[in-house]
Amino acid sequence: MQTEKIQFSVVIPTFNPDFKIFETLKNVKKSILYFQEKSKITFEILIINDGGKEIEDEIVKVVENSRVFNLKKNRGVGYAREVGTRISKYKNIFFLDSDVMVETETFYRLYNDFFKLTDAGSLGALQSYKNLNKSYSSQFVCAKSCYGFENEPEFIEFSAIHSECCIVNKIFLRKIGGWNYYSKAGGEEFELGHRIVANGKKNYLTKRTRYSTYYENILSRCNKIIYRTSNYLPILIKRKKFESKGAFATNFQALSVLLTSILIFFSILSFFIKVHYLFFLISILLNLFVEFDFLKFSKKLNSLKYIPYSVLGIYLVNFSILIGFIYGVFNLIKKNK
Numbered sequence: 001m002q003t004e005k006i007q008f009s010v011v012i013p014t015f016n017p018d019f020k021i022f023e024t025l026k027n028v029k030k031s032i033l034y035f036q037e038k039s040k041i042t043f044e045i046l047i048i049n050d051g052g053k054e055i056e057d058e059i060v061k062v063v064e065n066s067r068v069f070n071l072k073k074n075r076g077v078g079y080a081r082e083v084g085t086r087i088s089k090y091k092n093i094f095f096l097d098s099d100v101m102v103e104t105e106t107f108y109r110l111y112n113d114f115f116k117l118t119d120a121g122s123l124g125a126l127q128s129y130k131n132l133n134k135s136y137s138s139q140f141v142c143a144k145s146c147y148g149f150e151n152e153p154e155f156i157e158f159s160a161i162h163s164e165c166c167i168v169n170k171i172f173l174r175k176i177g178g179w180n181y182y183s184k185a186g187g188e189e190f191e192l193g194h195r196i197v198a199n200g201k202k203n204y205l206t207k208r209t210r211y212s213t214y215y216e217n218i219l220s221r222c223n224k225i226i227y228r229t230s231n232y233l234p235i236l237i238k239r240k241k242f243e244s245k246g247a248f249a250t251n252f253q254a255l256s257v258l259l260t261s262i263l264i265f266f267s268i269l270s271f272f273i274k275v276h277y278l279f280f281l282i283s284i285l286l287n288l289f290v291e292f293d294f295l296k297f298s299k300k301l302n303s304l305k306y307i308p309y310s311v312l313g314i315y316l317v318n319f320s321i322l323i324g325f326i327y328g329v330f331n332l333i334k335k336n337k
Helices: 019-038 057-061 077-087 106-116 138-146 170-175 188-198 218-239 251-269 277-290 292-301 304-336
Strands: 006-014 041-049 066-070 092-096 100-102 120-131 155-158 165-169 202-213
Touching: 006 019, 006 077, 006 106, 019 041, 019 057, 019 100, 019 106, 041 077, 057 066, 066 077, 077 092, 077 170, 077 188, 092 106, 092 170, 106 120, 106 165, 106 202, 120 138, 120 188, 138 218, 138 292, 138 304, 165 170, 188 202, 188 218, 218 304, 251 277, 251 304, 277 292, 292 304
Parallel strands: 006 041, 006 092, 041 066, 120 202
Antiparallel strands: 092 165, 100 202, 120 165, 155 202
């Protein structure tokens, strides 16, 4: 149980922020005010500008005790989080993405639950089903991101650190080496999460508080998935097994990608020899069977008429993972030469 003085830093990495960061900080202010009503707290807000355009002075006026640190070069969100970790004053750190809208009680609940879970290396809020981006294709990204946690308990053990909105202990984080980072976004949360587990702690998600965000469109997400998969491949080789929860790098995701690869293989083969249509039909039906639970979830979040778009999204994501896998293999070969 936490008995020490309550002090924490909030680290918010950003790159070329727009109106969303103002909304994020307004929600941060509400959550901090709620915390102050419950307890006496000391805090700081660190906005790490990862080499993007200059941030307006108005930003730091939204919440008290806010500071902006402008990095000269864009080196990725993992690097920005690591800079925030090193310059933070307090030993407990909230990491928050600059387009995330926390609930009023988020900081209060995460902080107190973090200390109740004595084996926690990180505790993250679960994303809500609310998509703040109104574009049609982002609804698929929302469904894919939220899938896999419906039937889980209140506190969910997870392999990755939920870096969009979480709390960690700075001393422990520095002890295990802090954030690694990639030039392209993706993979840091799994790499760090696995190190947290390897050092005797656990990563948790909680349903007791959630956050909303602006889910990107499907093409933007697929571009990130390519690099994310490439970065994840060395982690997978070292770990020797897929993730157990969520929608990324699970056994079901791997099987779905395999079936998509078979469909692509038959499609290419058909340019050279005649391929019976049953090969295509069977591979498609098997893929839909593997993804059936996700399609039901997508229907629940959206509507029945959205199912064809969800099917298209599944194939786009799987194709991106396949490209990322090939790219990752080439990178490993190049690295080991």
